Amino acid sequence: MTLTDRQREIYDYIVAFRRENGCSPSIPEIQKHFDIRSPNGVAGHLAALEAKGVIRMADRIGSRRIEVVAEKQVPSELLHALPVFGHIPAGPPQEFQSTSAESTAIFDETMLGFKPKEGCFLLKVRGESMKDAGILNGDMVVIEPTPSPAAGQIVAALIDGESTLKRLVRVKGRWFLKAENADYPELYPRADLVVQGVVRTVVRKLG
Amino acid sequence: MTLTDRQREIYDYIVAFRRENGCSPSIPEIQKHFDIRSPNGVAGHLAALEAKGVIRMADRIGSRRIEVVAEKQVPSELLHALPVFGHIPAGPPQEFQSTSAESTAIFDETMLGFKPKEGCFLLKVRGESMKDAGILNGDMVVIEPTPSPAAGQIVAALIDGESTLKRLVRVKGRWFLKAENADYPELYPRADLVVQGVVRTVVRKLG
DNA sequence: AGTCATAGTGTAATTATTTACACTTTAGAG
DNA sequence: CTCTAAAGTGTAAATAATTACACTATGACT
Numbered sequence: 001m002t003l004t005d006r007q008r009e010i011y012d013y014i015v016a017f018r019r020e021n022g023c024s025p026s027i028p029e030i031q032k033h034f035d036i037r038s039p040n041g042v043a044g045h046l047a048a049l050e051a052k053g054v055i056r057m058a059d060r061i062g063s064r065r066i067e068v069v070a071e072k073q074v075p076s077e078l079l080h081a082l083p084v085f086g087h088i089p090a091g092p093p094q095e096f097q098s099t100s101a102e103s104t105a106i107f108d109e110t111m112l113g114f115k116p117k118e119g120c121f122l123l124k125v126r127g128e129s130m131k132d133a134g135i136l137n138g139d140m141v142v143i144e145p146t147p148s149p150a151a152g153q154i155v156a157a158l159i160d161g162e163s164t165l166k167r168l169v170r171v172k173g174r175w176f177l178k179a180e181n182a183d184y185p186e187l188y189p190r191a192d193l194v195v196q197g198v199v200r201t202v203v204r205k206l207g
Numbered sequence: 208m209t210l211t212d213r214q215r216e217i218y219d220y221i222v223a224f225r226r227e228n229g230c231s232p233s234i235p236e237i238q239k240h241f242d243i244r245s246p247n248g249v250a251g252h253l254a255a256l257e258a259k260g261v262i263r264m265a266d267r268i269g270s271r272r273i274e275v276v277a278e279k280q281v282p283s284e285l286l287h288a289l290p291v292f293g294h295i296p297a298g299p300p301q302e303f304q305s306t307s308a309e310s311t312a313i314f315d316e317t318m319l320g321f322k323p324k325e326g327c328f329l330l331k332v333r334g335e336s337m338k339d340a341g342i343l344n345g346d347m348v349v350i351e352p353t354p355s356p357a358a359g360q361i362v363a364a365l366i367d368g369e370s371t372l373k374r375l376v377r378v379k380g381r382w383f384l385k386a387e388n389a390d391y392p393e394l395y396p397r398a399d400l401v402v403q404g405v406v407r408t409v410v411r412k413l414g
Numbered sequence: 415a416g417t418c419a420t421a422g423t424g425t426a427a428t429t430a431t432t433t434a435c436a437c438t439t440t441a442g443a444g
Numbered sequence: 445c446t447c448t449a450a451a452g453t454g455t456a457a458a459t460a461a462t463t464a465c466a467c468t469a470t471g472a473c474t
Contacts, residue, residue, distance in 0.1 A: 027432065
């Protein structure tokens with residue numbers, strides 16, 4: 001059963017109001033917005049919308065009980081906004097919190113695989129240095145700043161003023177950074193390198 | 208300035224109520240929950256919480272105007288819930304809409320890279336058949352059912368009753384499915400295969 | 415001993431909101 | 445032409461929610 005034009009107007013207003021204000025409009029507010037002079041005018045529409053199953057009244061007493069059925073109820077404590085960078089800014093980790101983020105992406109914690117602390121960010125990968133580890137040019141990676149990364153983790157490091165991804169390995173008690181691409185078999189001693197963080201999640205968009 | 212124990216209890220209740228009901232509790236509702244006999248008992252807490260900057264009153268007249276400052280206002284039309292499957296169920300695409308989903312994941316449209324239509328789902332990858340395309344065992348991929356996939360796209364296909372990922376290629380006018388792993392150089396003619404959909408997004412969680 | 419912040423009680427007035435009921439207008443369908 | 449659904453007007457009562465004011469109790473700090 002489809003909505004009439006008027007019902008859709010009212011429905012759209014409720015959805016917009018909820019998005020804007022985080023709660024439903026009251027009947028008088030709907031009246032004012034549509035210049036309907038009687039609360040019953042609105043009540044009729046609400047009854048019709050409820051009969052058609054697109055809204056529902058919350059089962060409690062009180063005001064503002066309209067709920068939009070189609071609205072997904074996202075437990076927002078499981079969503080995390082991460083800043084997106086095109087490259088890793090040099091300098092101490094604190095400085096690039098809010099300064100040069102190009103945008104923000106929302107991540108579901110179950111997809112992220114961990115609970116991000118302050119300082120996590122998304123980075124667009126440039127270069128194929130970790131191709132054999134399944135990280136390609138153009139992928140997005142979630143970086144978690146870590147004071148002490150473990151052997152075997154993939155880290156973002158500043159090498160010669162440029163940030164790249166490498167795997168942190170330990171050979172005969174010494175730390176190295178290793179590219180995983182048959183074409184770049186370099187090994188960098190970790191000594192004078194700044195490790196910015198470890199890669200926790202990889203995301204790739206395909207055509 | 209930190210909250211007192213009591214203020215934190217009330218704050219937590221407001222946050223929980225908002226998550227549960229999509230709108231703030233009224234003062235009488237807070238009273239009932241904490242067994243506070245005077246509306247002013249609650250009003251004092253609200254004033255303190257507002258002074259400390261953790262809540263704010265919506266600037267409109269009316270009821271239920273408490274807003275939680277820390278709450279991220281996510282434009283929910285850019286978030287999409289996708290069902291998660293451990294494997295691709297056989298059978299017509301419509302049948303596995305809500306039947307056997309193991310869970311649901313929320314995706315930001317900007318991370319997804321496209322606006323998902325009905326029928327999209329997340330699939331846990333088993334096997335290394337697309338290793339050289341950067342898709343590894345255990346990765347999650349977003350599958351979009353497509354009636355006519357294009358050459359070069361990675362598709363999920365039912366081969367010998369088992370679903371795997373392959374790249375769709377066209378050689379001398381004929382369609383084939385090709386694994387991208389030096390160890391499995393098979394080419395499957397497309398003829399008798401059911402293509403379930405194309406891979407649009409790849410997500411990998413790392414330790 | 416006095417002051418202040420915190421956390422209330424109790425009451426009342428005012429405003430907002432819902433709900434109920436009786437009735438009207440208009441346009442389309444049979 | 446009659447009937448019905450949709451979209452109202454108008455009013456009233458009942459309930460819910462906010463706001464304001466006067467006052468109390470307790471513990472920490474000075």
